[in-house]
Amino acid sequence: MRQPLYCLIGPSGTGKSTVGRALLPWLADRFVVLEQDVLWIPELRDPTGHHRAFRTTWLRLAATIGQSGRPVLLCGTVVPPEVEPLPERALFGEVHYLALTCRADVLAARLRARPAWREWDEPRIAEMLEYAAWLERDAATLDPPVDLLDTTERPIEETAAAVCEWLTARGPTGPGPRA
Numbered sequence: 001m002r003q004p005l006y007c008l009i010g011p012s013g014t015g016k017s018t019v020g021r022a023l024l025p026w027l028a029d030r031f032v033v034l035e036q037d038v039l040w041i042p043e044l045r046d047p048t049g050h051h052r053a054f055r056t057t058w059l060r061l062a063a064t065i066g067q068s069g070r071p072v073l074l075c076g077t078v079v080p081p082e083v084e085p086l087p088e089r090a091l092f093g094e095v096h097y098l099a100l101t102c103r104a105d106v107l108a109a110r111l112r113a114r115p116a117w118r119e120w121d122e123p124r125i126a127e128m129l130e131y132a133a134w135l136e137r138d139a140a141t142l143d144p145p146v147d148l149l150d151t152t153e154r155p156i157e158e159t160a161a162a163v164c165e166w167l168t169a170r171g172p173t174g175p176g177p178r179a
Contacts, residue, residue, distance in 0.1 A: 001066060001067055001069070002066075002091065002092055002093045003063070003066030003067075003070075003071040003072070003092060003093060004071050004092060004093045004094045004095065004096065004170070004171060005059075005062055005063075005066075005071065005072055005074065005092040005093075005094075005095045005096070006031070006071060006072065006073045006074070006095075006096050006098075006167055006170070006171060007073075007074050007075075007076070007078060007083070007095065007096065007097045007098070008020060008073055008074070008075045008076075008098055008100065008163060009075075009076065009077060009078050009079060009097055009098065009099045009100070009146070010077070010099040010100035010101055010132075010135065011077065011101070011107060011128050011129075011131050011132040011135065012077060012111065012128055013102070013107050013110040013111045013114075013128065014099075014100035014101055014102050014107065014110075014132075014151050015100050015102075015151045015156065015159060016035075016075045016076065016077075016100055017035055017037065017075060018156055019075075019100065019151075019156060019159050019160050019163055020033050020035055020073070020075040022156050022157060022159075022160035023073070023160050023163060023164060026160065026161075026164045027073065027164065027167070030070060030171070031070055031071055031072065031073045031167065031171070032065050032066075032068070032070050032071070032072050032073070033072075033073045033075065034058075034061070034062065034065075034072055034073070034074050034075065035075050035076065036054075036058055036074060036075060036076025036077070036078070037076065051082070052086070055078065055082055055083060055086060055088075056086055056087075056088050058074060058076070058078075059083065059086060059088035059089065059091060059092075060088055060091070062074055062091075062092075063088065063091035063092060066091075066092070071171060073167065077131075079097070079099075079135065079142065079146065080095075080097060080142045080143055080144055080146065081142065083095065084143065084144075094144075094170075095144065096144070096147075096170050096171075097142075097144065097145075097146040097147065098146070098147045098148075098149060098163065098166050099135055099136075099139060099146050099147065099148050099149070100149055100150075100151050100159070101132060101135065101136055101148050101149065101150050101151065101152075102132075102150060102151045102152040103150075103152045104129050104132065104133070106152050107128070107129060107132055108125055108129060111124075111125045111128060112125065136148065147166065149162055149163065149166070
């Protein structure tokens with residue numbers, strides 16, 4: 001079974017992990033929501049080749065989970081050029097990408113507010129701001145294109161509702177949030 005894959009992407013600090021958790025009451029009966037950070041371990045990190053071992057591990061895992069009949073919403077920092085060329089991409093039907101974004105000053109402030117153990121120093125923040133600017137500038141030209149959702153002024157629940165609407169327009173339908 002080749003399920004579609006849904007990717008909630010964007011720079012660190014835009015709300016992917018928080019929104020992913022908030023989506024669970026809406027999506028638990030239709031999607032499996034996975035957070036990529038849980039496997040961001042030294043054994044899978046290799047900046048050459050766009051962290052290929054990390055990406056292929058997630059694609060294989062998402063494809064296997066998809067055999068349960070529910071597609072995966074994969075939350076993490078990934079873009080089409082890092083996924084689409086991989087052989088494991090063939091394990092899916094369509095792959096859809098929605099990037100959470102926010103204004104650069106807000107993104108920098110969010111990253112600076114993180115605990116010290118997360119190691120967000122100024123050079124790393126500058127790198128993430130460059131990535132954010134690239135993604136916003138080039139999202140529509142990527143293959144497939146990436147949809148954008150600005151989280152600058154949106155509360156988490158409103159962002160989660162917008163993501164749910166995006167998913168519903170592209171994927172399995174069913175009941176809304178569970179009480």
